[in-house]
Amino acid sequence: MSANPEKDNRMSESTKTTQKPRHHRCDTCDVRHKAMCAAVDYEHTDQLQAIVSHRDYAPGQVIFEEGDPADYVFNVSNGEVRLYKLLPDGRRQVTGFLTSGDFLGLVTDSSYAYGAEAIGQVELCCMQLGNLERLLSDIPPVRERLLDMSRDELAAAQEQMLLLGRKTAREKIFSFLLNRHNHLNRTDGDASVDLPMSRTDIADYLGLTIETVSRTFTALRDEGLIELPNPHHVIFPDMDAVRDAAEAA
Amino acid sequence: MSANPEKDNRMSESTKTTQKPRHHRCDTCDVRHKAMCAAVDYEHTDQLQAIVSHRDYAPGQVIFEEGDPADYVFNVSNGEVRLYKLLPDGRRQVTGFLTSGDFLGLVTDSSYAYGAEAIGQVELCCMQLGNLERLLSDIPPVRERLLDMSRDELAAAQEQMLLLGRKTAREKIFSFLLNRHNHLNRTDGDASVDLPMSRTDIADYLGLTIETVSRTFTALRDEGLIELPNPHHVIFPDMDAVRDAAEAA
DNA sequence: GGTTCGAATTGAGCCACGTCAATGAAACTT
DNA sequence: AAGTTTCATTGACGTGGCTCAATTCGAACC
Structure with a gap:
């Protein structure tokens, strides 16, 4: 809690x-x-x-x-x-x-x-x-x-x-990032997402704790699925890989 | 899952x-x-x-x-x-x-x-x-x-x-029962609730498993907070006690 | 350049709830 | 009335994500 x-x-x-x-x-x-x-x-x-x-x-x-x-x-x-x-x-x-x-x-x-x-x-x-x-x-x-x-x-x-009732932490983060990308991406080729809100906001939105959110971001970075130039900006080096990983689990 | x-x-x-x-x-x-x-x-x-x-x-x-x-x-x-x-x-x-x-x-x-x-x-x-x-x-x-x-x-x-993001299993069950009681209670003094749906439906509604739903019902019964004449009918012997317990956690 | 202060990250351990498996209790078939 | 099927309950055990506790990082200050 x-x-x-x-x-x-x-x-x-x-x-x-x-x-x-x-x-x-x-x-x-x-x-x-x-x-x-x-x-x-x-x-x-x-x-x-x-x-x-x-x-x-x-x-x-x-x-x-x-x-x-x-x-x-x-x-x-x-x-x-x-x-x-x-x-x-x-x-x-x-x-x-x-x-x-x-x-x-x-x-x-x-x-x-x-x-x-x-x-x-x-x-x-x-x-x-x-x-x-x-x-x-x-x-x-x-x-x-x-x-x-x-x-x-x-x-x-x-x-x-x-999402809240049935997805894992990893799936929640994926859904969150992809939703943001789909709904608020201005320029079409831009494979990145802005996250103006804090980790606490994200955690409270996804039914997680800040620690789990942070750890999951780090895990995705370590797997090369995302880049994190700073905590409020996410870049997708390979959009397709992200979508595949998101579906896989 | x-x-x-x-x-x-x-x-x-x-x-x-x-x-x-x-x-x-x-x-x-x-x-x-x-x-x-x-x-x-x-x-x-x-x-x-x-x-x-x-x-x-x-x-x-x-x-x-x-x-x-x-x-x-x-x-x-x-x-x-x-x-x-x-x-x-x-x-x-x-x-x-x-x-x-x-x-x-x-x-x-x-x-x-x-x-x-x-x-x-x-x-x-x-x-x-x-x-x-x-x-x-x-x-x-x-x-x-x-x-x-x-x-x-x-x-x-x-x-x-x-409920899905922030409540415990026990709180989820309490909320579910009290919601049902408030929204579909025909006769006013009736301190009971009908649950026409299966345990699986309840579990999938509350973001839990059937086992957890079942165990939580049993725990509430053992505490004397509810009676379970059959799996689809819940009676509240003491409505106020239920409301107190629901708020306590 | 050092200090402060909040936010984010990382680590270690634990627990609420999930998983897997067995049993019980109705309802339906034949 | 015995067999089948479905749903609910109960038990034993495992684990994903939480809790608690340090660091680390950066930005905003003197």
Whole structure:
């Protein structure tokens, strides 16, 4: 079992609502096509613009905690966010990592169903829950879009259950690396993956301890399957070999 | 790691589409208030009725497999269904159990994202995917309802990730029993739980082996926390004691 | 250039749970 | 009612990953 306070990473409540309202324009937003907002047509862009604002978060800063009253929902415009659930004794399960375009703010009984923290510097686009609901009734395609997005999220969640319940440490690491490679690889030929999160985050995401994560990375390095120029960057010298090894076990 | 062919449980492909088209009426359907259909108003009930049909499934029968082309979506009208994902070597993760009112047929790229099998005798209400989509555009509240339902499902999935990644065998069993008790307890004072599924299903749902599930049940029985008149029925002699023990670890 | 401090790595030992194997208890067949 | 099959339980033993405890590495400081 792992506990992981990450004490100092967690900013005080007072800094939590730190807000530097910049002027962002929805019509030139570069993550719009990936986000929920893609379903807002040209005519309604003004309405969208009117209800969104921006917030910046420092590394480690809490965005919201599980159970907080959910007044706002968010879109990630920049940076990486971790979602997590805690047990009373501090054990943590990271349920997902979000990047630009992802929707944030799952709600049950008008409170957040999980906690969310900035991993590095993060920029969020946010709107009040009430405004989202108004948007949903005014512009039907937005609800369709949101349904599609949560359909994908649900499929990813099931895949993660398979990983957590039935895969070995080695398989978990392989799946994690290959998933990241598939989902966020910008340039096509790039056989490398960035890992902005800490070993603790990875461990809590895969249901392992930091020691096991570290040892597994080292083992893969020693086998020549990956290179580790630094703990936050993985290079695949031979992508096919990795895929073979991943399937073998 | 557990493999579990459940060979003979699996009916042949030919029996798979076994269909005994009965006459069911949406306007008197007794699971309607729990299902997606609750969002279809009185005026549209005929339209709903026109596109649904019923199917019966025998215990162990495959409803669909992961990757099958998804032509139909379903509502469970009766019985219990297991959802699962498989690894190439046969290891299985049960991702959920469904009962009456639950929606079935998560789709990605127009194929099913998981497999589904009847646990006992099962009755499903089904409609073609295209008809569902037409329903969604014709009756906006249905999409809203579906979004709400998948919101809840997603929250449950995250809870399950916490269980799989961070809880001990004992805690997993406690959570499983208490969840069942909370979610499907008909009569209010009833301190018991039915477990229609096999030990293998439970093990694959909790990321354990059948032996560990069995041993944990026995341990709880020996401690006087539960009674086991038979493997498919659990009685809690002292509900509060169970809740305390569950929190203690 | 040395100090500090957090994160990552490495080592040694252990234990919760898995594996393998036997037994028990129902339900089904004939 | 004896044989067969399936599922659950129980026992003996092994091990993958956890725990506890050092190092090591780097970045940010004077």
